Amino acid sequence: MIIANELERNVLVKREEVNTTIQEFVGEVRHEFHEFTKLNPIILILIGGFILSIIVFYLFARLKYPEGRSTIIFTFVLMIVDFCFDVIFVIYNVGAVPVLFFPSLLTLLVPAGFNLLFAFILMVQQAYSNKLFREWLHRNHAIAGGFTILTMINIEVFRVLTSNFLHLDVFKAPFSHSAKKWLFIAGLFNVIVEDIPQFVILILYFKGVGTNFTLIPLLTLVISFLSLLSTVINRVFELVSFPSSSSTFHTHNRNRNSFYSYYHYPAYDAYDHYDQ
Template sequence: MGDNIVPEGAEQDFITFAKKNYIILSIVGSLMGFAIFVYLIGRCSNRKGNNFVIFNFLLICYDLAFDIAFLVKNANDVPGLFRPALIILIVSGSINLTFGFAIMIHQRIFNPAFSHWLKENHRFAALITVFSAANIQALKIISSNFGGMEITSAKYSANGQRAIAWIGVANLGIQDIPQLVILVNYWLKTDGYVIFPFISLILNVVILFIDFFGRIYDAVIISGDDDGTTRRLNNRSSDSTYQYSMRVGAP
């Protein structure tokens, strides 16, 4: 331990550390409370919705913010950590965003029910697609039926659901676990408590714990065929198109 690095601003005593950083810790506590509050609102409004998706997404956003803060403020404290931390953020963000756009385009072309929803909610869909750079799981928001709202009632095909699930599993290997390794490495090579690595490590562990089983479950359980709801909506969309054509005298 004597050879470990003591970062600037590090505190050896946790109580002293907590007192010194009580404002940031209070903000983090408030953000966690807000995430729980949003989840409860969605659950009270619609118990059948996948309201936990919003809670998990907010945690992911918080984690990303502190990962960036760690990269900018603390990664250089330990030689050799800055570059891999930067690469993880860039590579994972690029992969998530690329697949996010690909999934949305695929659903737009091959899923009539989704296409119909997209026409009415294209701005919200575009926003969520951009947010998917943080984590592909953001795409689940638009199909979560959070609060029973129409903007969260999109219906992915089973292929779309499976793509999101498996890319989420891949994220464990290219984003979550490597980031955890970097943070653990930082703590092993430094002495004392430092605010950004401390919070980032806690959030990373919590998200990894939540996501690991959820992503594996999603990837394995989703059936190979379209779910019944999507099929019914697609059939309904086709029927509506046919009926409209008959009314206007189309051949």
């Protein structure tokens, strides 16, 4: 009976500690957002205008050419914002928990180096072995080079080039079926060595600083979670729906409006005949 009472008392104490911690955390979150609203109104207007312009641009693209994957706008912006906040967090905030600095730096540098090398090799391989890709690259070499560099941020940047956005030629990169599979594998690698570790580091950071945090780490945590969630959902759908090379051409019509169109578009299905 004494042991049972002691266990019950310990449970109540732990529950009270958890409730107190949550209340303090929520209180600090409210405080940080309240401080954010005190910023220069021009900054708030610029932020609101930026978000509104993205939504308007998406609606325009959706109405202009519904067959294209217009949601790539949100994906691309999320990748850019996520990377920017990760860099700011490493430079200005993670030092509050010194043991996390080196791991945080690694989660930025290792994926960036891998992505750039992978993207360069993939572009060279496709230019050498895929005639239609070589012709596309000749027409859009400047944009393709820019996006290759941007893969340092995230290998998913290459998805913009296959999005058929606004039916523009530059966004119809005819990657072969094998190249798409390698992009899928590279995306999984990024999840393992970048997205998940960064999210874990942020959790450990908040555990280390308690309620003594600022708005930047909080926004970094939220954006990191959204980015990780989006990436995981995309990987799961791709794993389920990614077709074999032998069935790619025949299955497109049945999957035109499905997630399969994430990679394939009517004018470019024939490119898969150039797979190596």
